[in-house]
Amino acid sequence: MADSSKKMSLMGLTTLVTVNMMGSGIILLPTSMAQLGAISLLSWLVTAVGSMAIAYCFSQCGIYCPRSGGLSAYTEEAHAKSGFFLCSYLYFLSLGIANVAVAISAVGYMTAFVPWLGSGAIPLFIGTVGLLWLTTVANFGGPSITGRIGTITVWGVIIPVAGLSIIGWYWFKTDVLIAAWNPNNLPISEAISKAIPLTLWAFLGMESAAQASDAVEDPKRNVPLACLFGTLGAAVVYILSTTVIQGMIPNAELANSSAPFALVYAHMFNPTVGNIVMALAVMACVGSLLGWQFTLAQTAKMTADQGMFPKFFSRVSTRDAPIIGMLVCGVLQTLMALSTISPNASEQFGKLVSLAAVTNLIPYVTAATGLLVMMYKARVSKGIYTRNTSLLLIAVAYSLYALYACGKDAVFGGLIVLAFGYLLYGFVSIRFVDTPPAAQSSAGSPQL
Amino acid sequence: MNVQRIKATHLLLVGLLAMVPALADANTLDRVRTSNTFTLGYLPDLAPFSVQAGDKASGYAIELCQKIADSVKVELGLPDLQVRYQPVSLDDAMTAVSTGKIDILCTPSPPTLARRKQVSYSVPIYTAGLSVVVRQEAPEALINVLNGKVARTGPTWRATVNHGLSDQTYATTAGGITETWIRQQMRLLGVVANLVTVKNTEAGVNLVAEGKADAFFAERIMLSNLLATHPSAAKLVLLDRVFEYSPTAMALDRDDENFRLLVDTALSEMYRSGEIEQACNTYLGGISDMAKKLFKVYAVP
Numbered sequence: 001m002a003d004s005s006k007k008m009s010l011m012g013l014t015t016l017v018t019v020n021m022m023g024s025g026i027i028l029l030p031t032s033m034a035q036l037g038a039i040s041l042l043s044w045l046v047t048a049v050g051s052m053a054i055a056y057c058f059s060q061c062g063i064y065c066p067r068s069g070g071l072s073a074y075t076e077e078a079h080a081k082s083g084f085f086l087c088s089y090l091y092f093l094s095l096g097i098a099n100v101a102v103a104i105s106a107v108g109y110m111t112a113f114v115p116w117l118g119s120g121a122i123p124l125f126i127g128t129v130g131l132l133w134l135t136t137v138a139n140f141g142g143p144s145i146t147g148r149i150g151t152i153t154v155w156g157v158i159i160p161v162a163g164l165s166i167i168g169w170y171w172f173k174t175d176v177l178i179a180a181w182n183p184n185n186l187p188i189s190e191a192i193s194k195a196i197p198l199t200l201w202a203f204l205g206m207e208s209a210a211q212a213s214d215a216v217e218d219p220k221r222n223v224p225l226a227c228l229f230g231t232l233g234a235a236v237v238y239i240l241s242t243t244v245i246q247g248m249i250p251n252a253e254l255a256n257s258s259a260p261f262a263l264v265y266a267h268m269f270n271p272t273v274g275n276i277v278m279a280l281a282v283m284a285c286v287g288s289l290l291g292w293q294f295t296l297a298q299t300a301k302m303t304a305d306q307g308m309f310p311k312f313f314s315r316v317s318t319r320d321a322p323i324i325g326m327l328v329c330g331v332l333q334t335l336m337a338l339s340t341i342s343p344n345a346s347e348q349f350g351k352l353v354s355l356a357a358v359t360n361l362i363p364y365v366t367a368a369t370g371l372l373v374m375m376y377k378a379r380v381s382k383g384i385y386t387r388n389t390s391l392l393l394i395a396v397a398y399s400l401y402a403l404y405a406c407g408k409d410a411v412f413g414g415l416i417v418l419a420f421g422y423l424l425y426g427f428v429s430i431r432f433v434d435t436p437p438a439a440q441s442s443a444g445s446p447q448l
Numbered sequence: 449m450n451v452q453r454i455k456a457t458h459l460l461l462v463g464l465l466a467m468v469p470a471l472a473d474a475n476t477l478d479r480v481r482t483s484n485t486f487t488l489g490y491l492p493d494l495a496p497f498s499v500q501a502g503d504k505a506s507g508y509a510i511e512l513c514q515k516i517a518d519s520v521k522v523e524l525g526l527p528d529l530q531v532r533y534q535p536v537s538l539d540d541a542m543t544a545v546s547t548g549k550i551d552i553l554c555t556p557s558p559p560t561l562a563r564r565k566q567v568s569y570s571v572p573i574y575t576a577g578l579s580v581v582v583r584q585e586a587p588e589a590l591i592n593v594l595n596g597k598v599a600r601t602g603p604t605w606r607a608t609v610n611h612g613l614s615d616q617t618y619a620t621t622a623g624g625i626t627e628t629w630i631r632q633q634m635r636l637l638g639v640v641a642n643l644v645t646v647k648n649t650e651a652g653v654n655l656v657a658e659g660k661a662d663a664f665f666a667e668r669i670m671l672s673n674l675l676a677t678h679p680s681a682a683k684l685v686l687l688d689r690v691f692e693y694s695p696t697a698m699a700l701d702r703d704d705e706n707f708r709l710l711v712d713t714a715l716s717e718m719y720r721s722g723e724i725e726q727a728c729n730t731y732l733g734g735i736s737d738m739a740k741k742l743f744k745v746y747a748v749p
């Protein structure tokens with residue numbers, strides 16, 4: 001056991017989960033919600049409840065299955081070794097791709113401060129690669145350093161977004177919100193069905209606590225709590241901030257803003273404050289990238305520890321950081337970032353990003369269903385079994401709906417990638433055969 | 449005292465206004481017969497509908513007007529009737545019609561209620577369509593939005609790269625229904641864009657070619673006509689989609705049902721005889737199936 005001072009605390013892990021989840025998605029969320037109208041706020045009822053059910057299942061899994069491995073370990077309970085491998089493989093792919101996309105978005109937001117970054121394809125590429133490596137190298141210091149940097153960058157979310165959820169109410173006007181309710185005069189059912197996709201995937205990332213279980217103090221207690229608190233915190237901040245902002249800025253203005261949080265702070269104070277807030281939001285975005293790069297390396301390390309990913313992923317430095325694995329991930333991501341150079345390749349990369357959401361969601365289903373076996377093994381009481389199973393059904397139903405809503409193209413790509421994973425596992429599985437078959441075959445197999 | 453003075457001024461104004469229709473000469477056909485000239489008004493730079501050519505004019509609308517002039521000759525029994533071509537500017541085109549400076553405005557315009565307060569209209573002669581020009585290398589997401597599809601399908605999550613659609617600039621010609629229409633569309637399609645207005649079609653196309661705007665909305669045929677000769681045409685694409693349709697017609701005197709009947713008769717006959725279709729082929733590069741169906745609707749039986 002590594003010395004616990006190098007590990008992450010509950011607080012660090014909870015912030016990691018919240019910041020990870022919001023990522024770059026929160027920056028434009030108020031704009032897309034305003035385009036539909038304040039009626040879109042109703043979609044939180046569905047998505048926040050569904051996501052809390054998933055977070056609850058993961059935290060229960062964390063209690064019954066304290067071994068390392070995160071989602072993959074939960075999956076193995078019900079779906080055996082191949083489940084472990086496929087879960088890791090899909091999740092690793094998802095993060096590898098998504099992190100490049102987060103970096104591209106972050107560079108996009110930085111152009112407001114460094115116009116050079118927006119002056120062409122090459123500056124965008126350089127900015128993206130620079131950011132990917134910056135966040136990779138920052139992780140070399142090990143989990144405790146990552147956690148500590150996270151507690152700084154989290155202010156980028158706390159001040160502009162969470163702060164708005166509190167102080168914004170002073171400027172809140174009910175009539176502005178009412179006027180913004182349904183500006184396109186859509187029928188209620190249509191408005192809600194259009195709104196759900198805006199927030200449906202906003203909670204992806206709640207599992208990052210489980211993925212970091214190797215690097216956390218007292219994981220049996222902290223991982224389940226961080227998963228729940230992190231998701232709850234994100235839900236509260238999401239709901240409050242998107243509600244208050246629609247009651248402060250007239251709908252037409254908000255719906256056409258490319259930096260809604262900066263706009264609202266400029267409205268409350270002055271444009272300089274607006275710019276500072278935008279800078280903070282970008283900092284939070286970079287902070288989330290740092291957290292995700294960490295999670296990516298941890299996922300690879302845990303899988304390599306089980307002998308399913310190449311060994312070099314599991315080699316850690318004295319500070320508990322899997323540096324070689326991080327370098328390999330960085331090189332792979334640099335190759336993906338090349339797609340920013342041509343518009344056509346960016347288009348293809350956009351498809352990969354959609355596919356990455358699918359490969360993030362499949363592990364949710366496999367991991368959550370592992371809970372059924374865990375409860376059976378732990379001989380839980382009937383009451384707990386019923387309660388957990390009903391929440392598990394909600395969680396799986398939500399995950400399946402989110403998968404369905406990813407659309408044909410993304411699910412199609414995800415299926416191909418999944419099927420390919422079985423081929424890879426074929427090679428890996430040889431390592432888990434108990435008795436080597438070589439002895440018998442040389443003894444007397446019939447000659448053909 | 450003051451009140452009385454105001455009243456007097458009012459009376460004077462009313463008197464002057466009452467004289468305007470008299471000046472305009474209530475009867476177009478009488479005016480044509482007396483002066484032995486039929487004056488065709490047109491906007492000189494609206495290719496391919498009406499273009500100035502020396503002291504004459506040419507274009508789709510001019511050809512139709514010439515046929516109307518032929519009908520006038522027959523109706524009045526004046527085979528030697530002079531046909532005069534009078535260029536007018538967009539701003540005073542309607543006044544030119546209502547004051548009788550021109551007998552008919554050949555260049556088609558949409559018969560809006562506001563214009564109908566001043567002038568009357570023939571049956572429609574052309575269905576205008578709102579279209580859009582973008583650069584060749586426009587991002588697929590923008591093309592999708594403009595083609596009425598959702599900008600991007602697939603999940604929206606923390607990793608969705610959205611720089612493709614934020615901060616676009618759209619352009620359209622100032623005034624008119626297009627501006628409100630675009631604002632409405634932007635919201636529904638989830639686009640964040642800045643809308644600028646330009647004074648004419650050419651200025652808008654130039655903005656897109658120079659990269660100062662990402663999309664320019666204008667009348668389809670005028671765009672395609674302009675692109676045919678534009679120096680940066682190779683960099684630009686006119687999307688196939690037509691957003692909105694609007695019938696356009698020739699403006700004529702508001703209080704002259706006889707003349708209007710003559711014009712509509714001539715146009716309806718041209719619709720039925722296929723002459724309008726021919727003119728479309730010559731000037732507008734052919735017609736769509738939908739336009740052909742509309743011919744039957746427009747021709748008065």
